[in-house]
Amino acid sequence: MIIEIIKSSISILDALELYSSIDVGSINTRKKRFNICCPFHNDRNPSFTIYTDTNRFRCWSGCNEGKTGDVIDLVALSLNTSKSNAIKILRNKLSKKHLGDEFLTELKQKMKKNKLLADIHYNFEQEVKEAIDTLSRLDRLISKKLTQIKTIEHLNKFGDLYHLKPTINYWLDSLLENDVSIVFYTLKDAKTFLERLNYK
Numbered sequence: 001m002i003i004e005i006i007k008s009s010i011s012i013l014d015a016l017e018l019y020s021s022i023d024v025g026s027i028n029t030r031k032k033r034f035n036i037c038c039p040f041h042n043d044r045n046p047s048f049t050i051y052t053d054t055n056r057f058r059c060w061s062g063c064n065e066g067k068t069g070d071v072i073d074l075v076a077l078s079l080n081t082s083k084s085n086a087i088k089i090l091r092n093k094l095s096k097k098h099l100g101d102e103f104l105t106e107l108k109q110k111m112k113k114n115k116l117l118a119d120i121h122y123n124f125e126q127e128v129k130e131a132i133d134t135l136s137r138l139d140r141l142i143s144k145k146l147t148q149i150k151t152i153e154h155l156n157k158f159g160d161l162y163h164l165k166p167t168i169n170y171w172l173d174s175l176l177e178n179d180v181s182i183v184f185y186t187l188k189d190a191k192t193f194l195e196r197l198n199y200k
């Protein structure tokens, strides 16, 4: 728990200010992510990204294999000490407020909510994946059927498939869109259609 408290109550920027040679006051820190010169290697072009949304950092050059991590890793690297020592140092930095019951309850609720959101996101992704699989299979099946149309009787029987194919292809395209709302409504339409068709 102490690790979660540290990660959620001490910012990367505060740690940089306190434990590294970086002068945080001279940086525009309002953006979600921005680059500064890496404090861990001789960096001429700013290649050290600070992620204020996730409270993490990453060096994209110079530091072997790209050093990346959280506020604890940052302090361990800055002070050239172990992770457990960095945790001890940061623990001492925490105020009484951060170790109080009220803060802990709030933190636990926040973590629960984040877990819930991650679960919802995962389930949605799974549903999208399944829909893409099912529609792709259906698309292949329709293509096969269409090549088998040789007579007028066949055409009467399977002709409707000609109209279905573009719709399925449109859904397949839309399910791969970046826009979540497009994916969401496409999934809804596709699922309704597949349920009516009873095709799995």
Ligand SMILES: [Zn+2]
Pocket (backbone or CB within 6 Å): 038, 039, 040, 041, 043, 048, 059, 060, 061, 062, 063, 067
């Ligand atoms: Zn570096």
